[in-house]
Amino acid sequence: MSITSLAAVPSVHRAAPVFRGRIGRDARSGHYAVPHRYRLHLSTACPDGLRLAVGHGLLGLDAGCPVTFLPAVPDCPGGGHSALRPLYEASAHHFTGPALAPVLSDDWSGRIVSTHAPDILRDLDRFPREGRVSLYPCGLESVIEAVERMCAEGIEEAAQRAGQAGAGPAERAAALDVLLDTLGRLESRLTGEEYLADDRLTAADVELWVALVRLDTVHRHHLDASAVHRIAGHRALWAYARRLAAHPAFGRHLDLDGISRRHHGCCQGLEAAGAAVQILDWASLAADAEHASRR
CATH class of the missing domain: 3.40.30.10 (Glutaredoxin)
Incomplete structure (x- = not known):
């Protein structure tokens, strides 16, 4: 499985945390x-x-x-x-x-x-547990890291710039192009595939799913309707997001009201027409996942 198109994205420099201890194996x-x-x-x-x-x-x-x-x-x-x-x-x-x-x-x-x-x-992922689930399987580290960079830069940061109130039209258009290009590359990756890497759930899927949740529940509110329709046109990508939301480990943790309150409590951007164009019905998906977790 080729990872060339994913690994080409430059690395992200995250802000240094206050505490960064690590858990070892002994x-x-x-x-x-x-x-x-x-x-x-x-x-x-x-x-x-x-x-x-x-x-x-x-x-x-x-x-x-x-x-x-x-x-x-x-x-x-x-x-x-x-x-x-x-x-x-x-x-x-x-x-x-x-x-x-x-x-x-x-x-x-x-x-x-x-x-x-x-x-x-x-x-x-190092904790002792029953079963063989691993979010970081050996040999897939580069794919997972590339997806992390794509989500951080190509989705999260690009969507923020595309909806930034103080940015000029050219800057917003360029950011939207980056966002759509990233979504297109991930769409191609997922066409005919259930997951991003090696036909199994990994940390790459967790990363992308959260980025898509944010794109539809937060960033969409600052984009125009045309941009949101173009984003929604990546059908394989949103079908993948819908499918993962049905998994109890994903959907039951969706706090849509909390996301909305947190967003409105700290956001300084202007609401745009895209706010009215919801891509997925996350509330129904979360309810279905909660029901499935109780079976």
Whole structure:
């Protein structure tokens, strides 16, 4: 399976997190993968939190690494959560910054292991568990990393620029072209395929699905109707998003009201005609996934 078209995307430089500990495979690492020691703190209204919630569900870690779900809208200045402040204060002397989510904490020490979502998801994949599910299968690392870059730059950042109120028409048009090109490449990848890599669910699918959720529930509101219709024209891509939403690990974590409240609480952009052109009925998909999870 060729990965040339995916791997050509340049790398993303993410902002450095406050805490970036890693979980190793044995006791010599300090933090090692043992059940009932760690806890996730996240909000599924946040894209990083949604990725972690989906990945955690796919890995079946409910018992081994419990999750504390946080409110959709942070309750402290700077986007922080008051519930996380004790962890931050225990982990950094005289910490004065915002207590941001997501967080992977160590219940044994009462301190933070990491706030860096990509590392956290990779480390969760190391936890001992039943079954053979792996989000980062050996040999597929380059495909997964390429999809991560495409979603960050070609979907998330491009969609933001395409709907940016202060940008000129030429800049918005160029960003829309990048977005549509990225969606077209992913559409080609998925045509006739169930998943992005090696006919199995991986972290690449988690990444793309969350990006598509954001595109339809957040970024669409700042695009014109013509742009949204062009985005919706990638039928294989949206059929894939609909299919994954039916999976309990994906759809049951959709907090549409929370996503909306978080978006309107921090967004400074202007609403455009595309807000009225919903691509998928996410509410129905989430309800179906919740029903399936209770069977």
